Amino acid sequence: MSAVREETDRKIDELLGTFPRKGSALLPALFLIQEEKGFISPDSMEYVAGKLDVSPVFVAGVVSFYTMFYTRPVGRHHIQICRTLACALRGCRSVLAHLEQRLGVGAGETTPDGKFSLEAVECLGACDKAPLIQINGEEYELLDPKKVDEVLDRLE
Amino acid sequence: MASEPLLLKNVGIADSWTIDSYLKSGGYEGLKRVLREFEPEAFATEVKNAGLRGRGGAGFPTGVKWGFLPKNKDKPRYLCVNADESEPGTFKDRLLIEENPHLVLEGIIASCFAIECHTAFFYIRGEFHKGYRIFKRAVEEAYEKGLLGKNIQKSGFDLDVILYRGAGAYICGEETALLESLEGKRGLPRLKPPFPALVGLYGCPTIINNVETLANVTLIAERGAEWYASLGRPPKNTGPKLYCVSGHVKKPGVYEAELGIPLMELINERAGGMLHADRPLKAVVPGGSSMKILPASKCDVLMDFDSLMEAGSMLGSAGVMVMDSGTCMVQALLNLARFYAHESCGQCTPCREGTGWLVKILERLESGNGAESDVDLLSDVARKVEGHTICPFGEAIAWPVQSYAAVFRDEYLEHVKRRGCPVGGPSLV
Ligand SMILES: Cc1cc2nc3c(=O)[nH]c(=O)nc-3n(C[C@H](O)[C@H](O)[C@H](O)COP(=O)(O)O)c2cc1C
Ligand code: SF4
């Protein structure tokens, strides 16, 4: 039994031939697995290790190094708010406080119904749009608490 | 110095990111000229003569860097485009990628021709979802038009461009960490030497260049070295530059100007001046969070590599963070210290432990529980990190710490005396 869907397995095989060395396929393969499953489990690590001829421990080391790989499920709507200096100068603290209050969870937590995860992240390279958040990779810019409510209302 | 936009020429026009729009405004003519009229080495010399200096942070002359490649060609050579843009306060490469991707791609192709490389990697930070989609499409369009692939424009030159997404790690912007990441490993910086030009990706000769650097190569391909070298403040600070202005200004954004625009012109004329009429300028970080801070009294400075060096800071990534009188300098530094503590790759003890110590000391000062000796302790710890690490991340944390604590020493001491913040602006931490 394969740890991933057939289509993902096929895409990973393709990746192995894309790069001059197949080791380079690891990060893109992990992204594919995460896209399918939402996070990267020990089983998935073992599976991808087998594909690339590396040890599962090596894969686990890579997964833990990068903040965009998750080893646990995240909420359906993954809200990431930038906390770094340029955003802080434009009031991201009050947007974060508002999110925490509205969702009833702190940064780094998921709501009990699994609907929202809230995460404070470092500079998203869009400091002119501060304060800003990403929800599942989609960007929402120049926010204040009222605009945050409008965005979240549309998700509920 | 309000000259015509060069790097941002197409930005703002409809569908600026498509190849059709780019071709309409004369795109890829520079590349075609190079393929027609130049030998690879001659174009590399052209870039050297233009005086182009890297826009990724260090300002190293691009043509000189290319010259470090070994003469023999028994191994493949690689170009790695650094699109990891993660230095706090920096957002220029993102704009180029999203709005003007073909300007970047044209520069990549011309550069690969110059250094005789047939595979280029575009390492883009994972959080740039939109940029990834747009650049991927741009590459496909270039293949469709015969501008990538085999025998480009019947010149006999072959090139493939492969996109690679980072996965969330500031350190992967450091060039050797980027190579490790591209090899599918943890992004741990390598000891230098050997330098990547000799031993880089997969052990092969490799050039790493920033997105904006390569966009500038397109301009040189189009109009030549002599014209390029007349822009800015020749001979050592030539060409146009993208400045990222953020923080307490009315109109934060990316502004293009020739190298050497006065900082105050950038703030007051381009970015619309200070955000609040009643809060004057207190300080500016001119080159991204890793560079030393300039107090308002030192802000009459030109924005180029050498002028900022003389003023005691650096142009870095040209991330200009503007702070007004309501900014607490202990909180500002604590905010950054947490960033660096989070992003240290952990290989070197001084960096891994030092960043943690800095956070602790700053938290003490910020909460009003600090002692006078803590202020000196900050500089002490920074001194022990600087110069004692594998990669320049050590300096990237030491420089802001040393400069904030020295320039605003009185404000730091006030935090101790009053057992709290004397500034009272909105919280930054
Ligand atoms: C900690 C650290 C982070 C860096 N991040 C970036 C980055 O995000 N983008 C970039 O182009 N250069 C970054 N650099 C600089 C690169 O190491 C390298 O000098 C640059 O990409 C070379 O390109 P250039 O010569 O065209 O400027 C970083 C350096 C350090 C030490
Ligand atoms: S200085 Fe810091 S980031 Fe650079 S290699 Fe050492 S521990 Fe890693």
Ligand code: FES
């Ligand atoms: S500091 Fe928030 S996007 Fe740069």
